[in-house]
Amino acid sequence: MSTELIQQVQQWGVVGAGGAGFPTHIKLQAEAKTVILNGAECEPLLHKDKELMKAYGREVLHGLELVRQSVGADEAIVGIKGKYTDVIDSMQALLPDKHRIAKLSDSYPAGDEFILVYDTTGKIIPPGGIPLHVGCVVVNVETAMNIARGKPVTRKYLTVAGAVANPVTIGIPIGATFAEAIELAGGATVDDPVVLVGGAMMGKYSEDLTTPITKTTGGLIVLGRDHPLVARYTKSWKQVQTIGASGCDQCYFCTFYCPRYLLGHPIQPHLAMRSLQFNMAGEVNVNHSQFCCECNLCTMMACPEDLYPAQVCIENKHRILDSGERWKVDAEEDRPAMHLDNRRVPIPRLILKLGLSRFTNKGPLLDNGFAPSRAVLPLKQHAGGPAGAMVKVGDRVKVGDVIAQPAEGKLGAVIHASIDGKITEVSDKVIIEA
Ligand code: SF4
Ligand code: SF4
Secondary structure (H helix, E strand, O other), X not given: OOHHHXXXXXXXXXXXXXXXXXXXXXXXXXOOOEEEEEXXXXXXXXXXXXXXXXXXXHHHHHHHHHHHHHHOOOEEXXXXXXXXXXXXXXXXXXXXXXXXXXXXXXXXXXXXXXXXXXXXXXXXXXXXXXXHHHOEEEEEHHHHHHHHHOOOOOEEEEEEEEOEOOOEEEEEEOOOEHHHHHHHOOOEOOOOOEEEEOOOOOOEEEOOOOOEOOOOOOEEEEEOOOOHHHHHHOOOHHHHHHHHHHHOOOOOHHHHHOHHHHOOOOOOHHHHHHHHHOOOOOOOOOOOHHHOOOOOHHHHHHOOOOOOHHHHHHHHHHHHHHOOOOOOOOOOOOOOOOOOHHHOEEHHHHHHHOOOOOOOOOOOEEOOOOOOOEEEEEOOOOOOOOOEEOOOOOOEEOOXXXXXXXXXXXXXXXXXOOOOEEEEEEOOEEEEEO
């Protein structure tokens, strides 16, 4: 373990760039046998990881090697979709010792950590566990690149796709708005656009295009309000519950498709749906919903009745977690995967089912140094508590200056100025005007 690297990564504010924003310096303190680069990128229409590996492969691999050394791993595995032969060829030519490439299927959810670990090592993470339970650390492509760049994280890479003139993968200062990102993609091609932030499968619905891009904004899918996905994303819990209780015929398809069930985990979403009949959503011992990875496959792909088993599982999961109930992780238990290989959902089929096939499925990189005139930097854009502001209104800052940091000993990440300018607001966010 390199204490110096861990301290630097902490000071640079590096977090997991694709998910909850877990601080990377904590991950680097682990001991593991295998490090896996997650280049699976299975959200339809998103291309950021592929584009970064293509343009900045050397940096990505250097960052991966630094992680491998830090956790003392014997090997590093680069997970890339097998269909990206050009990226595989260019990465292969740069591959350091102790690294190998694993070709992944073009299926969903290949980027789920549990599926990625299984596909690259054959190991099954136990229910409620993390990759470390089977000796693995998983690192995001952009995160590896940020480690290699060796400077404060002030830019974010994301694909802007869907109803835009030129779908593109952009590099943009953190704190710029969704609207500015959409303009870099040539602007929306629909009146009154909305976005799915992070992807069409696991994204969050937003109508507010003034929302700032953060360290974890993985992509923007721009849609018109009449797109069927908007109706799917805007159902209330009450509607989900009522429709589910009356419409579920217990056909089992949601369970047949569930990637965690297929890994041998005890989750069965059709049981979560059945519990709605008895008003038992949230009963701790009903259905093992806590093992749901929220991939949304059961809702978006499996259910022939267009019901919401994923949302029922997610609601149950949060109630179970709120109740304090925890699962004892048994890393030794033998859990064979079942039928996973012949029940993978191909991305082209998913794109068709989601009503996205009319959109361009490409996102070439545009890293043109665009700088907004204003940056809005939320003090919480990572796992853990919000960072505490280190600046006050009227201060002048330059790109890379520390503007907020977590309290001593608390989980969180340092936040830096992403543009040069003057601080005009300090609240639950810091605003910089150029
Ligand atoms: S969202 Fe559905 S398919 Fe995905 S893990 Fe949860 S229950 Fe399984
Ligand atoms: S797939 Fe749909 S109808 Fe079938 S059991 Fe699951 S929720 Fe019910």
